[in-house]
Amino acid sequence: MKALTVEPGTAQSLRVEDVPEPEPGPGDLLVDGIAIGICGTDHEIVDGDYGWSPSGRDRLVIGHESLGRVREAPTSSDFTRGDLVVGVVRRPDPEPCGACAHDQFDMCRNGRYTERGIKQIDGYGSERWRVEAEYAVKLDPALEDVGMLLEPTSVVAKAWDQIDKVGSRSWFEPRTVLITGAGPIGLLAGMIGVQRGLDVHLLDRVTAGPKPSIIHDLGATYHSGDIGAVTEKLSPDIIIEATGVAELVVGSMAGTSGYGIVCLTGVSSGKHAIPVNAADLNREMVLENDVVIGSVNANLGHYRAGADALAAADPAWLSRLISRRLTLDEIGSAFDRQDDDVKVVVELDGGR
Structure with missing residues (x-):
């Protein structure tokens, strides 16, 4: 079968190759791959900056934003042939x-x-893959075209869960949320914010392309100005920072209302330093009981919450987050960044 593989640590080693069928394990599902989503982590792996191959091998099958359809399932599981599923990414350490x-x-x-x-x-970037039943999440059948969005949705479901946990230390009825960055993470975080009935605002640098209209049709407000001016106007109760850009990170930390919560979900490159008045920032955070938290990855509960959020969303709106759908034969262009890209998807079944 065909799979998308790289040699971690070696730039531009991406290729489609024939690999053996996945070895069965006790309690596994056998799944026909439908599609994978491409994200920044995949770009880092393909660039040779990240990733680890399995023990004893040079190459790794990539693809962690999965979507597939069950071909075979143990009778003891909650799955049956034809179920739409996503595989969870992380596994706990052996000890x-x-x-x-x-x-x-x-x-x-x-x-x-x-x-x-x-x-x-x-990973899940192959025509067929196996996953332990306990690490598979069933999706609403209506999500067949967009279900690969579950993994990033699970990440923002966790971010919202962490915000709730921090907010519950005292009376907490947030009204306004600002999300910095209108990529998939930011848009999906905004989607959940709208579902919660919040006044949702997204800040991004572009003024053209699909993002402003996607955000408008979500029922949120789009901004493209300086973060200081935006936060001064909005005084948001919550900021979800989804870029890792240093100016936006610091601007978020200084930009909430009293008892504000900043959740950092973007990873900074470490290549750009900016001056920071740490004393003033510290004073403001202490006197206003502000909190800054980092959030990454997701557990099974977050995947299930993400699946519920996607099922409650408008499938037509979700489909607009997918900028390009490519086949395995077109994989080279999947990693060529385009200005209007939101989410690039690689279809594993030939586009059906």
Whole structure:
């Protein structure tokens, strides 16, 4: 069968090649791959900056934003042939830390977790794949064209869960949320914010292309100006920072109302430094009881919450987040960034 593979640590080693059928394991589902989504992590792996191959091998099957259809399922599982499923990315470490032992592998303390398509386990970028039934999430059949959005949706479902946990330390009835960055993470975070009945605002640098209208049709407000001016006007209760851009990170930390919560979901490159008045920032955060948290990855509960959020969304709106759909034969252009890209998808079944 065909699969999308790389040699981690070697730039531009991406290729489509024939690989053996996946080895069955106890309790596994056999799944026909439908599609994978491409994200920044995949770009880093293809550029040779990230990723680990399985033990004893040079190459890794990539693809962690999965979507597939069950071909075979154990009779003891909750799945049947034809179910639409997504595979969870992370697995707990073999000698679990306390968090992993309590099914919170997204909060692994020792870093010995593994991840499908990223770290030491083959991903879902193949015509067929297997996944343990307990690490598979069933999707509403109406999501057949957009279900590969579940993995990024699980990430923002976790971010909202963390915001709720922090907010609950005192009376908490947020009204306004600002999201910096209108990529898939930012748009999906905004979607959940709208579903919660919040006044949702998104800040991005572009003034043309599809993003402003996508945000408008979500029922949110689009901004493209300076973050300081936007936060001064909005005084948001919550900011979800989804870019990792240093100016936006610092601007978010300084930009909430009192008892504000900033959730950082973007990863900074570390290549750009800016001056920061740490004393004033510290004073404001302390006197206003502000909180800044980082959030990454997701556990099974977040995947299920993400599946519920997608099922409650407008499928036509979700489909607009997918800028390009390519086949395995067109894989080279999937990693050529285009200005209007939101989410690029690679179809594993030839586009049906």
